[in-house]
Amino acid sequence: MTEKTGTFVVTHAEADSVVVQDVDSAQVHTLTGNDGLEVNDVLEGTLAPEPPLEVSWTLIDVEDRRSVELVDSDLEPTQHSKSLAADAEVGELCQHERAGRGEIHVFRVPGDRVEDAARDVLEDDETIARAARLEAVRVEVRRDADAGVLSVRYLPS
Structure with missing residues (x-):
């Protein structure tokens, strides 16, 4: 196997290992060791397979590291x-x-399902x-249950 460079999300973290998902291919990799990574951290970097079996990976280069904060807001969606x-x-x-930058996703949802839809978005690994x-x-x-609207705001730094 060869090295992989890309953007990875930490989906599981323990003291001695980390599971990351490639955000483009959805491929999952287990990293040996953990240098302070936590669930919802995003890494832009390069992974290399660990010899001899090449079933686990090592993080060999990090270009950027950031954490994504999930916020269950009590605010309503904007008028727009x-x-x-x-x-x-x-x-x-x-x-x-x-x-500026970022993106907003707006869903029309039956009013009695707005809370469930919000929870689904917050718990979905694909959101990160x-x-x-x-x-x-x-x-x-x-969210606004009366209007049946759920908005998901992806905000940059």
Whole structure:
């Protein structure tokens, strides 16, 4: 096997090992050792397979390291997000760029399912992987059950 360079999300961390997921390929790698990495950390770097079996990996270079904060906000979606959702079908995703950098995903959800949908987003590993691809360090989930709107804000540093 050869080295792999990319963006990786820490999905599991223990004192002596770490599991990371490549955000582009979804491939999972177990790293030997742990140099202070925690779940939801994002690494841009290079991994190398450990000889002789090459079933575990070593982190040999780190270009960038950041943590993604998941926030279950008590704020409602913005008026702009609500207006996007007003024209959407239930279950439809509307995406728009934030002023500057970042992205906002807005979903139309039945009002009685908004809390479940928010919890699903906050617990989904793909939320962190998407944040890593978007170079976000904070993911903020907002909701309005009366309007049936859930917004997920991917915010950069």
